[in-house]
Structures are given as structure tokens and as C-alpha cells.
Amino acid sequence: MIPNLTLAPNDVTNPISSQPGIASPTRTVAASQTEILTVKNLSKIFGAKPERAQALLKQGLGRNEIFAQTGNMVAVDDVSLAVNAGEIFVIMGLSGSGKSTLVRLLNRLIEPTSGQVILEGRDIAPMSTPELRAVRREKMAMVFQSFALLPNRSVIDNIAYGLEVAGRKKADRYDIARAALTRVGLASYEKLLPSELSGGMQQRVGLARALAVNPSVLLMDEAFSALDPLIRFEMQNELLRLQKEEQRTIVFISHDIEEAVKIGGRIGIMKDGRLIQVGTPAELIQSPADDYVRDFFRNVDVSRFLEASSLMTKVERGLIACSTSAPSERYLNSLIDSGAECGYVCDEAGRYQGCVTPASLHKSGKRPIADALLRDVAAVPLTADLHQLATIALGQEHDVPVTDEQGRLAGVVSCRTILKQVMERRAA
């Protein structure tokens, strides 16, 4: 069987990485992959009369040349993407890459020059003002980098703002706002003014304000970038916790790759207004589209995203297929002849049973081969990351077997490979 080298993007079976305390990368958990937000050929060109700039863009000119010729700035250039229900989609890019403009095109805080933004089947771009207002009140909410809390209103009135402009009754909106405030852990602060709160708490209020309108899509524009590293870390965990409770669709803008990798189910990388690659963190690390993408991960600990499936080699020698009750002796000679250090035993159904050495087969003698299996050699799933592989390799003398979802032997990862990868991470 040919080992499956590509990662299953919706892989949820990752029992080891969901240890408590380790913030595991949230993979797209949604059982049904329904697209909730689709962006098609979305562009934004700033400046009067964008038509000429558009024409030049079609001719393949860069944004700097176009700016020099027309004075128009191409902020977002022909971006298409699809966000699935319940996932955190991170849009990553350096400053000036157009990511903040892109997120504002989604709720039309900035009017798109061309293209479509389809939310739950309806295109937002051509909507009239009242229709757009209804979408903003019911379907989309935004969290801002600068918090953007209203300084003259108390915390609870800030959170209730979205409900208030939508015309909800006072008692209703306070109930909902209180529930949202409790969810972000600030229940007792409702009467304070934003200026009386620390930055992290202010952003919790910002988050609660957005959650209060119960949006289909939550837009977060560099929501944690203005916070201290420790608080930022705490807020990221908070977001992941909330996400575990209720799978919300979130479009998260960030310039911080570690943040993107930590919270993003999928990441879209932007450069000069273009979306150059979209994928899970693992996909981006293992097959970056270009050096720009590769450079992003240069200083990041990517060991969590190097998975067994990409490190393993196919087993060519020492495969033993038999019933576990077959006598051990029978396979001794063929294993020695194959020159392999270990033999990998699979039953008739092809399920991996364990690993044997010539010594263990010899010792077991006439007893069934099940007796000869080495107790200390554990198999790992395809999704085991480098960290887990290294931990297992440390506890044994042999290569680490990798099994697929059906329990079949997919390959082995040699200790040498693990060591090499660990060294490379160190060097980086």
C-alpha cells in the first residue's frame, strides 16, 4: 500500500495533540464543510477613476507602477476565497499587504471596486444601504485593533450597542449583553467606563460587543495586536476556548505568524494586495508557494506541523504478513535474509500488530508470533507531530512505525530522520 503523503485537511483524529495545556492547532472541525462566506475576484483600488488602474492591472503591471502612472493604489487585487462554517480563517500578511482593507471590504466599511462578497448565498457588494445595514446588524460583527469602544458609554452599554441600533428593547439587550459579558469573563465590570479597564479587558469588551449580536461571521481585525504579549497569549486562548464552546465562523486578520498558526484552521497569506496561498498551517509549512511564504515560518517553531506522514518512509524489507498465532520460528530466516533490523507484523486483514527482531523471534521459538512482538515499540498515527515522534523515539531503540486510519502500516520514521529534523529546527 502506498502511504498517503498528503494530509487530510479535516483530520480530527489527533488524540495525542489534544493534551490539556497544549494549545493544539484548531483544525477545521466542522462536520459539514459548508461555505458560509465566499469572496470572488474582490478588488479595491483607492483613488478617483479606478478604471485605468484596472486596465493596467489586467496588463500585468505591479501596484507600484500603477500608482506611479495613475495615482491609484491597488489595495486588494482579485482575491477569491471561501470560508467554511465554524472555522477560524486567518488572513496573514505584512503591513501594507491589504489585509485590513480586505476585511473592511467584507462588511463594506470600504466599498469594493469590483467583485463579490457572498454571505450565506447573498452577494453583499450590490446591496442597498438598508439591506447592508440589516446584514451588519444581524450577520456580521467586527472587533477592532484599537478596541474602538465608545468612551462615553459604560461597558454594558458598549456591548449592547449593536442591539440598540437594531432597535431591541432595553431589557432584552441588557440581558443579552450581560450574557456576552459573562462569556468573556467580565461579568462584574458592566458599570465601568472603558477608560477604567486595562487593554486586555477593553478588548474582551470589544469581543463581547461583537458576540452580543450573535453574528454568522465574526470579523477580527488585528484584534490582539495592540496587546502586551502575555495578554495577547491569554486572549488567543480565550478565543480558542470560546471557539470550542460554539463553533463560530471567524475571519481573523493578523500580521503575527505564530498567532495565525495557533488559532487558524486555515491561513490565507497576502502580499501586495494578492492572496498568494491558502492552506492549513501544515500545508503552508510543507509546501510553501514561494519564498515569501517560506520566510514567514523561518522563525516559528513548526515542529507541531511536521507530521509523521511527511517524515515516514515506506517499509520495503521485513514485512511479515501472517496470523498472530503462527509460530515465531517460521519467519526467523526470512527476516535475517531480508537484512532488515526489524520485522513488521501485519495480520491477514493487513492491520499492523507490532514489531519483531530476529532475537525476539528466536527467543519466542515455537510459540505464536504474538509472543515475539516487542512491547516497547509503539506505533503513531499519521498526524503525530515531530514532538511526539521524538518523545516516542527516545523511549525505544527502533524506528517508529506509523499506522493509517484503518490501522494498517503506512510506513516508519527512522530515528535518524527525527534527529535530523530536530537539529534543523534548532538551527533555524
Next chain:
Amino acid sequence: MNSSIFGKFADDAVNFLFSHFRGGFDAFSAALGAVIKLLEDGLGAVPFIAMLVILMGLALWRRGVVFAVFVGAALYVINYMGLWAQTVSTLALVVAATFFSLVIGVPLGIWGARNRRVEVVLRSLLDFMQTMPAFVYLIPAVILFGLGRVPAVIATIVFAMPPVVRLTTLGIRQVREELLEAGRSFGSTDAQLLWKIQLPNALPSIMAGVNQTIMMALSMVVVASMIGAGGLGEYVLSGIQRLDIGIGFEGGLGVVLLAIILDRLTESFGVKSKKSKKKVISTPAKPAAAGSTAQT
């Protein structure tokens, strides 16, 4: 003395208004006169002692004991000089002029903040209104409305309105863009943006404009005594006419004391109530629910 073409134009314009809209001006004059009379009678009906208590109470509430004592002393001095009736009359004119200045000025300021072109036009108009010597307004006011309190208040409105227009525009413009963005992103209408975000956040600036307008109205009311505004201004004017230093000084002192009281009181409404001290909570209380994931 003959005036040039500019002067003739102004002359013709006023004459045209006078001959064509006389009925309108008379009606407006009567209405305004009634408002002023009502204010003056209302304020005049309050006995001195009651007014003293009210104003001292306000002073105590807004600024504290020291200012309350000052207000008490100032009002006592005014009363001692025998100028209480004149002061009340001046106060009524200032209140009326300020009220109309705000009613016209704040919406104009809002309009200017929302429309660049309007702002450009307004700005030149306001510059004109503010720099034209105050006496000049008296002439058309008298022609159109006759002598008395009404033309005095109208001239005062024209002279005193610019600050509140300007500072309203400025205040709204200074509201942080991200607050508007947040407002829009939650689906606010333009009216909701104005009432819930722009005006509340522009309030300190608008209140500074109100304060300025009151001060300018007070100074203009004195000038307007020349066309029969009455009050403290008239007293000062008679001092000038008789070259009586004593009378002039007493009237002037009355104006100064009234100005200080009005200035400090209105100013105090511009800044946030001083009892809300800024206490910033810097250590976020770790929410119980978040505790499990927040620790790594």
C-alpha cells in the same frame, strides 16, 4: 458722506429687505420680543435672595465651596451697588441670545461637519461675522426691527454665534474615525451615528463653544445698549455720556462679575464631572471559566 458701490449694495440690500418683508420682520420681532419679555419677567420675578441661593448652589455643585463663596460675594456687591435689576435684564438678554445662537448654530455646525463644501462657505461667513466690528450690526438691526431689545438680541446672535458653530464642527470632526467605523460596522444609521457617537463625543468641544458664545453675547449686549438694550450696558453708556467715572466703573464691574460667574459655570459643564476619578484596573481578574485554558 457717500459710500462706494459696496456700501450702496449693503444699503440697497437692507432697504430691499425692509420694504419687501416688513410684515415678516414685524412678526418675527414680536415673537422674539415676547420671548425676551417672558425671560426678563421670569428672572425678574425671582427675588434676589432666591437667585443668590440658586446660583450659589449651582456653584457649589459644579466647582466647590470657594467658587460658591465667590458667587455669593459677587452677587452681594452687585446688589449693594443697586444694579440687581439691570443685571437681571442683561442676563435675560444673554440667555435669549445664547439660546437662539445655539438653536441656529449647533445644527449649522453639524451640517458643516458632514459636508466639506458647506464648511468652506460657513467658515468664510463666520470669519466675516466675527471680524466685522460689532457696532456695524446695530445699523441694519435698527432699520429692520426698530429700537429696543429685539434688535439688540438679533445683533448679539449674529455676533455671538460663530464660536458654537465652529466648535461643533471641530468637535464632530475630531471624533476618532475608528469609533465611526465601529458604529457603522454594527449597522448604525447616519442619525444613530450622529446622536449616539458623534454628538456625545463632541460634547466637550461643543460646550466650549457654548461657553465662548455666552461670553461674546455678554460683551455684545453692552454694545447693544446703544440701540436700547437696557440693563448693565445702559448704565455703562450713561457713564460714558456723562463722563462719570464712578457710574462707568460700577456698571463695568457688574458686567465683569456676571461674566466670571457665567464663564466658570458653563465651563464646568464642558469637562466631565470631576468626581469620576480615573481608576484603571490593570490586573485582569482571571475569569473562572477561562482559567483552565488560559494556563499552559
